[in-house]
Amino acid sequence: MNRLLAIAAYVGIGFGAGSSTAQVCGWEAVTQTGTPGGPRLNPRVVYDSTASVVILFGGGTTGGYPAGTWAWNGTAWSQIPTTTDPIARNGHAMALRPGDATQTILLYGGERFGSFLSDTWSFDGNDWTHHASAVGPPGHRLADMVFHEALGVFVHFGGGAGPSGNTAFADTYHWDGQFWNAVFAPGPSERMSHMMAYDPIRQEAVLFGGLRPGFGNQSDTWTYDASGWTLKSTSGPPPLRNAAMDFDHSRGTVVLHGGRLNSFAPNNQTWEWNGSTWTLVGELNPIAREFDDMVYDHARGQLLLLGGTVPGLFAMNWSDGPSITPVGGSETADYPCPLTLGISATGSGTLSYQWYKDNVALTDGGAITGAQTPTLTINPTDALTGGGYRCEITDTCTTKSSGTILVNTRCLADVNGNGVADPGDYTAWINAFNNNDSAAEQNCDGTVTPTDFTAWIANFNAGC
Numbered sequence: 001m002n003r004l005l006a007i008a009a010y011v012g013i014g015f016g017a018g019s020s021t022a023q024v025c026g027w028e029a030v031t032q033t034g035t036p037g038g039p040r041l042n043p044r045v046v047y048d049s050t051a052s053v054v055i056l057f058g059g060g061t062t063g064g065y066p067a068g069t070w071a072w073n074g075t076a077w078s079q080i081p082t083t084t085d086p087i088a089r090n091g092h093a094m095a096l097r098p099g100d101a102t103q104t105i106l107l108y109g110g111e112r113f114g115s116f117l118s119d120t121w122s123f124d125g126n127d128w129t130h131h132a133s134a135v136g137p138p139g140h141r142l143a144d145m146v147f148h149e150a151l152g153v154f155v156h157f158g159g160g161a162g163p164s165g166n167t168a169f170a171d172t173y174h175w176d177g178q179f180w181n182a183v184f185a186p187g188p189s190e191r192m193s194h195m196m197a198y199d200p201i202r203q204e205a206v207l208f209g210g211l212r213p214g215f216g217n218q219s220d221t222w223t224y225d226a227s228g229w230t231l232k233s234t235s236g237p238p239p240l241r242n243a244a245m246d247f248d249h250s251r252g253t254v255v256l257h258g259g260r261l262n263s264f265a266p267n268n269q270t271w272e273w274n275g276s277t278w279t280l281v282g283e284l285n286p287i288a289r290e291f292d293d294m295v296y297d298h299a300r301g302q303l304l305l306l307g308g309t310v311p312g313l314f315a316m317n318w319s320d321g322p323s324i325t326p327v328g329g330s331e332t333a334d335y336p337c338p339l340t341l342g343i344s345a346t347g348s349g350t351l352s353y354q355w356y357k358d359n360v361a362l363t364d365g366g367a368i369t370g371a372q373t374p375t376l377t378i379n380p381t382d383a384l385t386g387g388g389y390r391c392e393i394t395d396t397c398t399t400k401s402s403g404t405i406l407v408n409t410r411c412l413a414d415v416n417g418n419g420v421a422d423p424g425d426y427t428a429w430i431n432a433f434n435n436n437d438s439a440a441e442q443n444c445d446g447t448v449t450p451t452d453f454t455a456w457i458a459n460f461n462a463g464c
């Protein structure tokens with residue numbers, strides 16, 4: 001009999017906000033073609049919702065400052081054929097105002113060969129415009145900026161400048177589309193290399209950490225809305241600068257990765273902010289990195305990480321391993337008829353399977369086929385077929401086991417069900433046949449016909 005288990009059950013993704021260290025697959029390398037894939041320190045990326053591409057500008061390499069405005073479409077990078085680009089730089093502030101009619105990417109400041117820039121540019125998806133008369137914030141490099149959807153303005157905070165480059169500022173500026181406006185908003189201390197993201201659910205900008213010259217890295221979390229800055233937390237990630245942070249629209253949380261610790265070592269942690277508390281997602285080696293940037297790619301539904309001290313483009317995989325159906329159950333093997341146990345699973349990448357009986361791994365051979373596939377078949381079954389069966393499924397994240405499927409056995413020759421093959425089974429078979437009772441079925445074809453009598457004799461001779 002071909003029996004696929006029909007227990008409707010589902011193993012969901014098993015963590016939620018506020019839990020302890022969540023198990024996730026982590027950052028997975030994305031195959032990319034095009035040139036901007038190499039290491040770039042302090043590049044800036046934003047998501048262009050009109051063209052459904054990620055826009056990259058700037059970043060430093062050992063060879064200097066790669067030029068051009070680049071678009072990522074999910075598989076390849078291509079340079080946008082602009083007529084004018086801002087001069088190539090790194091450590092600039094860049095953010096995007098979404099909306100088909102209003103979309104603008106705003107760029108301010110940065111650094112190039114030790115010079116601090118204070119020019120303001122906007123990009124409409126096709127070309128850049130230099131706002132030559134705009135007088136920008138005093139923090140020229142390693143500031144951060146978001147578009148604050150609730151306030152309808154770009155919000156720029158902090159940054160460094162000065163002769164040594166290590167004079168930091170605590171200034172909040174709004175860009176209204178034409179001018180920079182200083183805002184009196186007491187809040188975070190002066191700093192640079194901090195991280196900002198906009199949280200559209202809680203309608204606030206989020207700021208974390210950064211370097212306060214003379215005081216080291218900070219670990220405070222602030223939010224910014226119409227009432228100004230609010231200190232939300234002083235616990236969570238360690239004191240950090242140069243990390244990457246953005247809002248993950250698939251999770252509804254702000255995600256932070258990497259950065260430089262006070263020890264100067266790169267950080268390998270990923271953290272998640274739910275509006276009130278930070279949760280350590282995991283220490284996701286081997287990509288401890290700093291000077292990277294992060295963006296949510298709406299078209300692909302992925303949080304992307306790129307740039308920094310490690311080459312490559314990475315996407316966050318929040319999975320905690322395969323989902324398996326069913327989670328368990330019970331089954332009866334009418335021996336010697338075949339038994340089929342089926343399992344289905346979804347997960348990341350190519351799945352591999354391994355069936356176990358009573359926690360001993362099964363291999364193909366003899367009566368067993370499919371021991372490393374979703375479907376295990378035992379043909380023929382016998383009195384020893386009974387036991388606890390389960391299947392382990394491995395995806396790119398981890399290995400998980402199905403629940404145990406308890407297999408009981410029943411001897412087909414024992415038609416009268418008294419536990420032994422005895423002469424009474426002959427009479428019982430005749431009665432079952434005359435009544436078209438399924439107990440008369442002996443040759444595993446699922447129907448009761450006269451040929452089942454020959455099969456019953458064979459089954460009887462094989463014994464129970």
Ligand SMILES: [Ca+2]
Pocket residue numbers: 413414415416417418419420421422424425
């Ligand atoms: Ca019997």
Ligand SMILES: [Ca+2]
Pocket residue numbers: 441442443444445446447448449451452
């Ligand atoms: Ca039959």
